[in-house]
Amino acid sequence: MILGNHALQRGYQPRELTEWFATAFVDGFPWVMPANVIGMSQYADGGIVGTKPYAAGGAYLNRMSDHCRGCEFDPKKRVGADACPFTAGYWAFLEHNADRLRDNPRMRQPLNSLARLSDVDAVIDQEKRRLDF
Known part of the structure; x- marks a missing residue:
């Protein structure tokens, strides 16, 4: 939540962030990262996964x-x-x-x-x- 919120606020590139999460964390499986990062964390899918940006x-x-x-x-x-x-x-x-x-x-x-x-x-x-x- 903290890292994704920071990245969203600062305008990180969702695709690059997804790749980073997938390689930086032991549970960052490539099959789950796009939905979690692009959809939920970065709202980069325009609201398909999350109904609003997960900014705080x-x-x-x-x-x-x-x-x-x-x-x-x-x-x-x-x-x-x-x-x-x-x-x-x-x-x-x-x-x-x-x-x-x-x-x-x-x-x-x-x-x-x-x-x-x-x-x-x-x-x-x-x-x-x-x-x-």
Whole structure:
């Protein structure tokens, strides 16, 4: 979930990611990776396997896993030196893909929340710089 979410937010190539997962993990069988990575993790099939992108911010990751334990980033913050890359990446992903996701009924609430963010431009700028390291 964590790796797939990061890859989705950062725009990794689904085919290359599928190949990497298939070779990097002992249970990454070639027959299961396309459905899991392309369909579920990366939403690259347009919704055939998953009904919405499996993207999440830091607060969700913190609630659903132990991934954030001891992390220097604040999962509730979108902007700043201590802003969670997953939280900011989530909103940047939604902004970048809003037109493509607008007709998906399961994305209505997140896209409405995106429209209410007062700092979305700062989030987008921050995330562009994060990608340029």
